[in-house]
Structure formats: C-alpha cells, structure tokens
Amino acid sequence: MTSTPVIQTRDLTKSYGSAAAVRGLNLSVEPNCITAFLGQNGAGKSTTIKMLLGLVRPSSGEGTVLGMRITDAEENREMRRKVAYVAENKPLYGYMTVEQTIRFVSSFYTDWRADIASKLLNEYKLPPQRKVKSLSKGMRTKLALLLALARRPELLILDEPSEGLDPVGIEHLLQMLVALAADGVTIFFSSHQIAEVERVADHICILDNGRLLVNASLDELRQSYRRIDLVFPVPPPEREFQIVGVERIESKGHEMRVFASKNAEAVVERAHNLNAVSVEVAPVALREIFLETVKEN
Amino acid sequence: MNVFFKLTTTTGQPLYLQLMQQIRHAAETGALQDGDQLPGIRTLAEELVVSPNTVAKAYSELEHDGLLELRQGSGAFVCVKRRTRSLADHVQVARRRLRDLVERLREDGLLDEEIRRAFEAELLYPAETVRKQ
C-alpha cells in the first residue's frame, strides 16, 4: 500500500527517571488494516499508546496519528475526534448509570452510531439504569468497549481489549473488530493473547523491553519464519549457520535446530553442503515466533 | 453458503492461501458449481472471524486465476471452466499415485509422521528437491 500511514512515530522514546519504557520506536501503521501490537506485560505497549493519544509526553522523538502531531495539544485534540480508544483498565465513571455514560460519551462524537449502540446494549445484556460502580468486571469491560465500537472512527485503538472477557465475549469482540474493519476502520490493538491476534490481524508489531522487534505482515511472517531441524554425521559447526535471517541456533550432539526469520533456503543449502543426514523444515506458528523473538532480545 | 471453510492458525500457511485452496478444492470436487455465489467479503470475514483483507486477498487472487468472478456490489461468483474440470481429473489421478507412493514408503518402514514431514519439507522447498537429484 502506498497510502500514508495512520500512525507513524520516529525515534519515540519515553523514560521515567533512568528507566526507559519505550526506546526509539519507529512504528508505522497502515490504513485499512488490523494491526496487532504484541508484547509481554510491561513491554511498553500502553505507554506507547498513551503517547499517541497525548496522555503521556514523549521524552524524545515524534509521531503523528492521522497526520496530526501527537505533541501538539491542539492537533492531538482534533485527532481524538476521529479516533476511538479503550484504555487497558476499561475506564468508566462509577457515579453514572449505563445510560448516562452512553449519553455523555456519545455527545462528543459526530460518528456515533446509535443503532449499533442499542444493538450492543442488548447483546451485552447491560442494564441501562444500573450504576456503573455496581456492574461486574465483565460488564464494565463490555460497556467500555461499546463506547468505542458504537462509532465509525477512522482509527480504533484498543489496549488489551479482551482482558476481562470470557471466551464468548472475546469471540464477539473479534467479530465486531472484523465488521468495523470491513467498514474501513483502521484497527490498532495491543494484546498478549496470541490466539486472538493470529486470526484477525493483518499486521504484527512485536514490542519487547521498549523496542520494536518485528513489524511485518502476518502472511509474511508465516511464510518466512522457519524452524529447521538438522542432523549431521559429526557435531556441526554452529558458525557455518550464522547468516542473515538466522535468529537462533541450538545444538545438541549431532543435532541442530536453526530458527530463521528468513533465508531458510540458504540454511538448507548449507546443511546439504555439510552433508546433513536429515533436514526438516517446519513452519512456525505465531506463538513460537513471538516467544523466540522475545527470548532473543 | 453451501460450503464450509476451516482456517487454522497452527500451520505456517497464510490464511488467505488456505482459503484459496479450500475454495479451489470445493470447485474441483463439485461442492461449488459454476455460477454459485460466494458470501461477500464482509460476511465471510465475520463468519470466519478473520480480517476482511484476508478474504479480499483470496478472492482477488482467485479472480486472477479465473476461478472467481467479482461483480461490483453483488459478490463473488464461481466460474468453473473446463480447465478446472480437467484439473479435477488430474487431482483424482494424482491422489491415486500418491496413495501408491505412501504405501511403498510404509513398506520401506517409514512412519506416517515421517512421511508427512518429508512431504512438507519437499513442498516448502521444491527447489531443494531438484538440486539434490
């Protein structure tokens, strides 16, 4: 796609004292895609998202969302009209009822879809007259999601949206995301639930320790990451396999396991040149890609 | 919809390729007939809970291959041409030959799991097969 990225950051950094939460992030999120932002707890996902929305000021670096600078309060406010966001802790006002919450939030947006709101209210079985503070955690999560899903924003940013949902709720959420994506909404969501990500995401960003380690389309990842198990007649020399694309090498006696993010063909070729007796190339599921990437770092 | 699709995330194969293969397979086996209509991108994406881009990519690749005809606003239609039919015959023959081959490999003492991995390796790296010979 040649269209301009919806989210773009350049060397975005956030430090708290001497500890860096986000380090030199160069993120680029394409429009009309579902992009998943993967990382362990504390990897810097929420801090990044908060910087994008102007809740946290970057220590250095810059970024734009929908072409508007995140460090400019005025532009940032303008951007928030077109962006729907649900924070990690599913924030709501305890002193409002469900109905009051919906009325309050909806008044700020011209892209509010009352039909979807009432449909979701029914599907989620949310009692309109109940005070938010007396709702269960699952219901609060659903209400917080409803406030973002009942719009047609240009960009939807969700921070750990499935946290606090049961499997049925998660499935429903993913369906909603897919439906919004079909309407042309760009979706950027953070998660550490690989299973939900690998079905709906077009694009994957893996963040670890504040650094962006992977930024690629999921199809590309699936096609290029390979695990190659090799058996040699004599204990193999690891350095022969330290080539571009090889992320990790493990050897045990005559066996060797190579984990490659690309260039698996070259690994296979070298293995044959070194008279490997067995060469097995296996695709790698996203879960393993994630774990290997994070371990690597 | 008259066909079930089942996409799995555990294999290393992109979802759009899986979908393409399953549509093609359905057309070859006759589960999808010439002129049958496939669900719209949005509907199928919601049903399979995959990104609409996945469905769109599969559809447009299949259109490129001539197996689907995308009509503006009214969806995707299967167009099974003679080529596809003869392909179906080829597949029949290929399966028979594969069955024979698998039988022979088993006789040679290979376990099913080993055979499966060998097939996968060959399919993933066809160039390698040529070079070895």
Next chain:
Amino acid sequence: MLWYKVWLETRSRFLTSLATLTIFSAVFVHHAEGLQRPEWTAAYNRLLYITQQYIVVMWILAVILLGMGGIVREKATGASSLTLSLPVSRALLLGVHVGVGALEAIILAVVPWTGIFLVSSHAGMPILISQVEFYVLLLVAGGLVYFAMAILVSCLVEGEYTAPAVAFGLVFLTTIVFDAWLRPLNLWRLVTGDFCLDRHTYLLSGRFPWLGALACCSVAGVMLLVSVRVMKRREF
C-alpha cells in the same frame, strides 16, 4: 455535556452540603424565635453574626469538597483515560469543573441566607436585606479563594483522600498563620465580616470592602491559571 458529568460527579457532595447548611439555618431561625422581645435587635443580630461564622466554616468545607475531583482524582480511580480521550482540551475540562463548582458554591452561599431572610421577615423579625447581601457577598468574594485553592490542590495532589486532606490542612494552617502574623490580610476576617462589625449593634457597617474582594478574586484567578498550567503539563 461536560457540565452534566461534573454535575453527576459533584451532585451528592453538593446536595449533602446544601441540606446541611439549610438544616443549620432552620435551627437558627427556630432558636431566634425564642429570643426575648426587649433585647431583640441586638441579641438577634449577635445570633445572626455567630450563625454566620458557623455557616462560613461549613461553606468553606463544602466548597473545598466541591473543588476536589477532576482528572487527577480520576487518575487515582482509573477513569482519567476515558476523560482525556474525549476531543476536548484539558483547559476546558478544568474550566467546566471550575464553572460548575463555582456555581454550586454560590448557590450554597445564597440559599441558607435567603432561607434565613425569608423566615425571619415572615416571623416579623427585623432582618435587613442589606445585611444578608453583605454577608453573601463577603462569603462569595472571599470564599472563592478557598475554592480556587481546592482546585489547585486537586490538580497537584493525587489520591482520592490525600487531596482533600491536604486542602483542609492548608486552610487550617493559613488561617492560623495569618491570624498570628498577618492579621490585616487574614482572609478569615474578611469572609466573616469580622473587621467591619459594630460590636454594639452586631451589624456590619461601613462600605463593602471592594478592594479586598478584588484582591481575593485576583488571588483566586492566579491560582486557577496555575491550575490550568499544571493540568496541561501533567501526564496520565
């Protein structure tokens, strides 16, 4: 709709304060009715003056409570990211909080006094509307400093209970300090009308201290401007 949110947020605090002040005023009126006729005027005015001091104390407590809340408190309760994701500026969020709070503060000053005035006149007790006006104006003009201070504290101090504790502590401390060393500038004396009270008639006399009121408004204004600046720079 931001006012609606602030109203819902402060509603229970406001109504509780209003009820307390109203009940207190009713008790005063009831007490005044029992006073003996001959010494009526002076005794009544004295009672009015004493009552007024209690009203001021309660009003200040109420106004500080009304100044609490806002986004920093929401940070502690976890709702700030919803508020801040709305397409409104932080200055506006604070502005609406201040606006609704100030309006509630004025109502809290006007209602008990109006009640006292109406009931007193109805019972044929000599209460001067000019006295009531004097008291209310002093309360609002001087009291807004307390309100602005509460807002400033609520922008600086996190924690659901820390902020009100700090605010109350500050009021207490400043009152003592000013009383001891800076008596002429003591806000408490302005708000209660202590400095212009005639000790014989217990009536507020003299002209309304416009200069003092103006100074109070300026101080309150500065504190609110500082609050806006603090708010703009804060991270959530």
